Amino acid sequence: MTDTSELEKQREIVFSEDLPGQADRAFQILSGLPNCKVEHGETMNSLRVSYSLEHYTLEGLENALTEVGFSLDQSMLRSIERNVIYYSEDTICHNMDIPMQLTKKKIREVFVKAYDQEPHGDHDETPPELRDYK
Numbered sequence: 001m002t003d004t005s006e007l008e009k010q011r012e013i014v015f016s017e018d019l020p021g022q023a024d025r026a027f028q029i030l031s032g033l034p035n036c037k038v039e040h041g042e043t044m045n046s047l048r049v050s051y052s053l054e055h056y057t058l059e060g061l062e063n064a065l066t067e068v069g070f071s072l073d074q075s076m077l078r079s080i081e082r083n084v085i086y087y088s089e090d091t092i093c094h095n096m097d098i099p100m101q102l103t104k105k106k107i108r109e110v111f112v113k114a115y116d117q118e119p120h121g122d123h124d125e126t127p128p129e130l131r132d133y134k
Contacts, residue, residue, distance in 0.1 A: 007053040015045045016071040023047050059086040
């Protein structure tokens with residue numbers, strides 16, 4: 001199971017320098033979100049957001065901001081950093097949904113039983129005499 005400390009994130013959202021004042025407007029918008037703490041960042045065009053992955057992801061927050069007209073910093077370094085964070089948070093969120101199974105003993109049996117519970121097409125309802133080509 002995922003440790004709850006892994007779910008708490010503190011990230012920086014950096015806005016394009018071409019449009020001044022974006023960070024202040026975004027601060028007002030994000031401050032109204034429940035379970036999201038927002039602070040001004042180290043630079044004039046950045047915000048520091050703290051949230052839990054149970055409620056938000058950086059990708060979700062940034063996509064919401066860009067949909068309402070905000071422009072993010074698109075430098076190469078920021079784009080790479082953003083994509084790595086998106087991937088890691090997405091992976092953690094998907095892993096939270098997977099039930100933890102003890103597989104140290106009889107690994108094969110555990111997976112066979114789990115597979116049998118899933119719907120799949122390995123059961124052919126065609127009568128045996130019609131399955132063979134003659």
